[in-house]
Amino acid sequence: MTDSTTLPAPDRRTRRLVQVSAAIPSRPALRIGPVSLVWRGRHVLVCAALAVAAFLLLCVSLGRGDYPLSVPQVLDVLAGGGARLDRFIVLDLRLPRGIGAVVVGAALAVAGAITQSLSRNPLASPDILGITAGASAAAVALIVVTGGGSIVGLLAGLGLPLAALLGGLLTAFVIYLLAWRNGVEGFRLVLIGIGANAMLIALTNWMLVSADINDVARAQVWLTGSLNGAAWSQVVPAGIALAVIGTWTLIAGFTVGALRLGDDTARSLGIRLQTQQGLLLAAACGLAGIATAAAGPIGFVALAAPQLAVRLVRADGPPIVASALTGAVLVVGSDIIARTVLPVALPVGLVTSALGGPFLLYLLVRSNRKVSA
Amino acid sequence: MTDISTFAATDTDAAATTDAPRLIAEHLSLGYGDRLIVDDLDLIVPTGVVTTVIGPNGCGKSTLLRALSRLLRPRAGSVLLDGQVITSMRAREVARVLGMLPQAPVAPEGLTVADLVSRGRHPHQSWLRQWSSDDEQEVGVALEQTGIADLADRPVDELSGGQRQRAWISMALAQGTDILLLDEPTTYLDLAHSVEVLDLVDRLHSELGRTVVMVLHDLNLAVRYSDHLVVMKAGRIVAAGAPAEVISVELLREVFGLDGAVIDDPVSGRPLIVPIGARHVYGTVGGADRKEGRDTPGDQDQRPYDQG
Numbered sequence: 030m031t032d033s034t035t036l037p038a039p040d041r042r043t044r045r046l047v048q049v050s051a052a053i054p055s056r057p058a059l060r061i062g063p064v065s066l067v068w069r070g071r072h073v074l075v076c077a078a079l080a081v082a083a084f085l086l087l088c089v090s091l092g093r094g095d096y097p098l099s100v101p102q103v104l105d106v107l108a109g110g111g112a113r114l115d116r117f118i119v120l121d122l123r124l125p126r127g128i129g130a131v132v133v134g135a136a137l138a139v140a141g142a143i144t145q146s147l148s149r150n151p152l153a154s155p156d157i158l159g160i161t162a163g164a165s166a167a168a169v170a171l172i173v174v175t176g177g178g179s180i181v182g183l184l185a186g187l188g189l190p191l192a193a194l195l196g197g198l199l200t201a202f203v204i205y206l207l208a209w210r211n212g213v214e215g216f217r218l219v220l221i222g223i224g225a226n227a228m229l230i231a232l233t234n235w236m237l238v239s240a241d242i243n244d245v246a247r248a249q250v251w252l253t254g255s256l257n258g259a260a261w262s263q264v265v266p267a268g269i270a271l272a273v274i275g276t277w278t279l280i281a282g283f284t285v286g287a288l289r290l291g292d293d294t295a296r297s298l299g300i301r302l303q304t305q306q307g308l309l310l311a312a313a314c315g316l317a318g319i320a321t322a323a324a325g326p327i328g329f330v331a332l333a334a335p336q337l338a339v340r341l342v343r344a345d346g347p348p349i350v351a352s353a354l355t356g357a358v359l360v361v362g363s364d365i366i367a368r369t370v371l372p373v374a375l376p377v378g379l380v381t382s383a384l385g386g387p388f389l390l391y392l393l394v395r396s397n398r399k400v401s402a
Numbered sequence: 403m404t405d406i407s408t409f410a411a412t413d414t415d416a417a418a419t420t421d422a423p424r425l426i427a428e429h430l431s432l433g434y435g436d437r438l439i440v441d442d443l444d445l446i447v448p449t450g451v452v453t454t455v456i457g458p459n460g461c462g463k464s465t466l467l468r469a470l471s472r473l474l475r476p477r478a479g480s481v482l483l484d485g486q487v488i489t490s491m492r493a494r495e496v497a498r499v500l501g502m503l504p505q506a507p508v509a510p511e512g513l514t515v516a517d518l519v520s521r522g523r524h525p526h527q528s529w530l531r532q533w534s535s536d537d538e539q540e541v542g543v544a545l546e547q548t549g550i551a552d553l554a555d556r557p558v559d560e561l562s563g564g565q566r567q568r569a570w571i572s573m574a575l576a577q578g579t580d581i582l583l584l585d586e587p588t589t590y591l592d593l594a595h596s597v598e599v600l601d602l603v604d605r606l607h608s609e610l611g612r613t614v615v616m617v618l619h620d621l622n623l624a625v626r627y628s629d630h631l632v633v634m635k636a637g638r639i640v641a642a643g644a645p646a647e648v649i650s651v652e653l654l655r656e657v658f659g660l661d662g663a664v665i666d667d668p669v670s671g672r673p674l675i676v677p678i679g680a681r682h683v684y685g686t687v688g689g690a691d692r693k694e695g696r697d698t699p700g701d702q703d704q705r706p707y708d709q710g
Contacts, residue, residue, distance in 0.1 A: 050535065052542050055516045055555045058533045067520075067533045149510065283529040287521050289513075293504040296473055298577070299497030299525035345513035 072342045072351065079341075079354035086361040087131060091123045093368055128268065129259035129323060130364045130377070131357040134330055136271045136320040138356025139278060141331030142338070142347035143313035146285045147306055148215035149346075151392055154332035155317035158204060158222030160197045161331075162229035164321040165252055167196025169233050172248045173240040189251075190263065190322030197318035198311070200225060205310060213292075213306065254327035254378020256364055267323040271316065275353065278312050281305070282349050289346045327378045329385020330356050336392065359384075421449035424613065425470060425500070425581055429479035432465050432637075439465045440637040442479070447581075452607050452614045454624045457634035458658050463617045464505065464585050466634070470615065471502035471583045483581075497525035501579040503570055505586045505617075509558035515569045516554040519544055522576030544576035547610070548602060564595030571602060575610075582606060584616035588623065596620070600627045621658075621675050625649055626667070633657055649673040 048060040049068075059068040085100070088107070092098040096118055098106075105111045106119040141154040155161050171192040204225050208218040233252070237245050250257075284305050287298045296302045317331060334356035335347030342351050363380040370380075425447040432440035440462040447453055447470070455463045468474040470481055472488045481488040488496060501522075509518055522544065523537040545551040548568045553561065558569055567587060574582055587603065588596035604627055606612045618624040624631060625645040633641040633648060635657045641648045654662045660677055667674035 048535070050538060052538050053516050053520075053545070053554060055514055056520060056533065056538070056541075058535070058538055060533075060535070064530045065532060065534045065537075280529050283527075283532065284524075286517075287524045289510045290518075290521060291504065291507055293468075293473055293502070294507055296493065297471055297497060297500075297502035297504075298521065299492075299494035301493050339512075343512065345510040345517060 069342075072344070072348060075338075075341045076351050076354055079351060079358055083131065083354055083357040083361060086358060086365065087127050090127050090130065090361055090365050091119050093365060094118070094123065125261050125264045126256050126259045126364070127361065129256050129264040130361045132264060132268045132271050133256070133320045133324045133327060134334070134356035134358070134360030135275070135353040136267070136316040136356075137327065137331040137360075138334035138338070138352040139271075139275055139349055140313040140317040140320070141356075142335040142349050142352035143278065143282075143285075143309050143316075144331075145335050146289055146346050147309060147313075148213065148218045149289060149291070150215035150219055151336050152219050152332070153215060153222065154335070155197070155201075155313065156326065156328055156331050157219065157226065158201070159224075159226035159229055160201050160204075160222075160314055160317050161321050161326040161328075162226045162233070163200025164193035164197035164318050165326045166229045166233045166236075167199075168193040168251060168322070168325075169236050169248045170196075172251070173236050173244050190266075190319070193322035194315070194318035197321060198314045200229065201310060201314040205307075250376070251325045253376040254325040254381070255376035256324050257374070257376070259324065263323050267319050270319045274312050274315050274319075275349075278309070278316075279349055281309055281312070285309070285346065285349075325376075325378060327360065328382040329389065330359050330381050332392075333381075333385050333388045334359055336388070423447060424449050424484050425615070426482040427466070427470065427479065428482065430466070430469060430476050430481065431478040432462065432469050432474060433477055434465075438477070438637070440469070443637065443639060445470075445632065445639060445642075447613065447615055448630050449613050450607060450611055451629035452603065452616070452627060453630040453632060454628035455615065455617045455632045455634060456619075456621060456624045461634045462637040463634055467502070467583050467585050467615065467617055471500060472496050473502065494525050497577065497579070499579055500581040500583065501574040501577040502583040503574050503585065503587065506589045507570055509566075509569075511557075511559055513558050514554065515550055515556055515558055515561070515572075516541065516545070518558050518569055519554075519572045519576050522573035522578075525577065540578055541576045544572045547575060547605075548572040562595070563591050564598050567591065567595070567599050568602060571599070571606075575606070579612075581613045581615070584614065586617050586619060588618065588620065596623060603627065621649075621654075622667075625672050625675070626670055645672055649675065 046062055049058065050060070051057040057068045059066055088100045088103045091103045091107075092100060098115060098119065102111065102115060103119055106115050111119070137155070140160075144153045144155060144158065145151055147153075168189050171188055175188075204218065204222050205213065207225075208214070208221045210217070237248060240248070284295075284300050287300055288295045288302075288305065290298070292302055320327070335352040337359075338351040338355040339347045341355070342348050359381065360377060363384065364377045367375040367377045367380045423446045427443060427445040430440055430443040430445070431438065432443075443466065445466070455466060457463050465474065469476055470488075472481070472491070472493070475489055483491065483496065483500060519541050520533070520537065523540060527534075527537065542551075545554055548571055550565060550568050550572055553565060553569070558566060561569065571584075571587065574584075584603065587599055591599060600623060603614055603616065607614050607629075618627075628645055631641070631643065631645050631648045632639055633653065640657055641653060649664055651662065651664055654660045654664070654675065662678055663676045664673045665676060666672075
């Protein structure tokens with residue numbers, strides 16, 4: 030009898046539009062009408078901090094160059110003010126590169142977050158699995174086959190990104206088929222991916238050795254992964270694709286939590302495993318392909334960003350939004366380093382690889398210890 | 403009782419429950435690749451009791467369980483859930499009625515118990531409705547019922563084997579299904595933890611009225627915790643019924659290739675299987691002298707077990 034006086038009447042509780050409940054302390058609920066979700070304070074905080082960091086780094090990046098601008102000046106321009114010359118330099122010359130870095134970083138990171146979640150293996154990222162290598166091989170093949178002349182024309186705008194995208198998707202499809210054995214097991218996928226990666230790199234190198242020297246130079250620049258040539262004509266389509274696929278991934282990502290429990294458990298929780306896996310993998314390849322098409326194969330972002338994000342939010346697997354923001358921070362930050370550390374501007378892919386290599390070793394050593402423990 | 407072929411006939415006796423059977427297998431043939439594992443198998447799962455499938459390694463127990471839970475598409479025949487062919491039902495539909503816990507499932511690193519148990523609500527959730535008050539309540543109840551509410555914030559990978567298995571069973575409970583399939587829920591557990599988990603399974607059906615089908619390796623635990631035993635050999639059911647009717651010296655020899663004695667379990671009164679090995683038997687190498695006057699129940703002038 031005492032219970033009824035202390036507890037609010039159940040019907041009154043459900044009638045409230047916004048409801049906050051914490052019957053299970055680690056999963057506080059936020060409910061607005063028919064919408065309900067778990068309120069994860071740390072996750073939201075980390076995402077907000079990452080977004081601020083990405084934005085500030087972007088401002089720093091936009092101020093860097095032969096005509097340096099301070100962060101307040103850049104902010105002024107972005108807010109709609111500033112001198113005409115400043116506006117031209119920031120908005121027309123530097124912004125495509127800056128936004129390109131954000132888009133490429135976010136796309137690679139989301140692709141990595143998906144493949145790592147699906148395979149339940151932190152090593153399974155598009156650059157380890159050979160998806161990026163497939164995109165590179167296709168792009169280099171196009172450069173080498175068509176020669177220097179035609180690439181400047183129509184093909185430069187559309188052909189190269191499209192070839193990279195198709196190359197990535199085709200590679201992913203073949204790897205998935207080869208890894209399939211009553212379901213895809215993470216470790217098997219990684220091993221087959223490593224094999225495919227090696228073969229595709231060999232193929233790319235063979236094409237480079239046997240091709241015309243001018244084409245090789247062009248291909249080489251592209252292969253290192255560079256944002257130097259970023260223009261709105263590349264960045265805008267990539268941005269739109271990221272927005273569309275990224276949004277879809279967020280919605281489909283609702284099942285990722287259950288998918289991480291293993292194939293059988295996921296299926297007995299009512300998930301159409303093959304459909305979900307196939308669609309999510311296609312989305313990941315699409316994102317990796319878009320990023321590679323826009324800026325060449327920028328290494329290790331897809332591997333490292335989701336792993337960094339999962340440690341920041343302390344989740345049970347790579348979170349999609351936090352990974353995207355981490356990827357953006359990584360690529361924008363690396364691009365700043367690439368342009369300021371040495372008097373010569375380095376390609377951004379060189380910096381991410383230099384930073385990502387040690388991180389890969391750390392992951393390998395750590396996972397090895399875990400097995401032997 | 404001595405002829406094994408008569409055991410199949412006792413199937414319906416054990417299924418003498420008031421509820422109609424909800425899970426039925428008809429002419430089921432199962433296999434992987436070109437290997438046929440289960441051939442033309444019929445099974446009626448009695449409702450509201452614990453059914454345990456036993457049989458030697460590789461007899462198709464787990465394969466059968468996978469087919470019953472829609473994880474494996476039959477080569478021929480069908481599994482009927484509430485009269486509908488299970489493979490023609492939508493995965494989500496099945497997941498609201500029937501839950502399945504695979505053998506030795508692995509939780510992702512860092513996943514907390516509360517988060518794991520909440521995953522069980524997936525078939526009832528959507529993108530917009532990820533944590534409704536129903537979900538929260540069901541998860542809370544599932545955590546209480548499995549006695550792991552105080553572990554809710556701990557990562558699953560830090561728990562002991564028994565606690566971990568209870569967390570997974572809790573997840574299956576939160577799924578809210580009437581039928582629960584468990585593939586070797588005691589794998590990797592020591593005897594004490596096995597008993598703890600099986601006591602929990604027992605409560606699922608006795609207190610919560612769930613229908614449980616499980617695969618167990620340990621025959622004595624299977625006898626102890628089942629209302630209905632299904633004995634499989636080489637992809638066929640050779641006996642089914644109440645443990646006391648099914649377990650016999652002949653069955654052990656014929657199905658498991660095990661020479662054993664069957665005595666009355668002094669604790670439960672159910673049959674207790676005592677394997678006869680080559681050594682450590684009265685009067686053989688390593689065995690005690692028969693006349694040592696141990697306080698064994700039924701220790702008369704002859705061996706204290708029935709050798710069939």
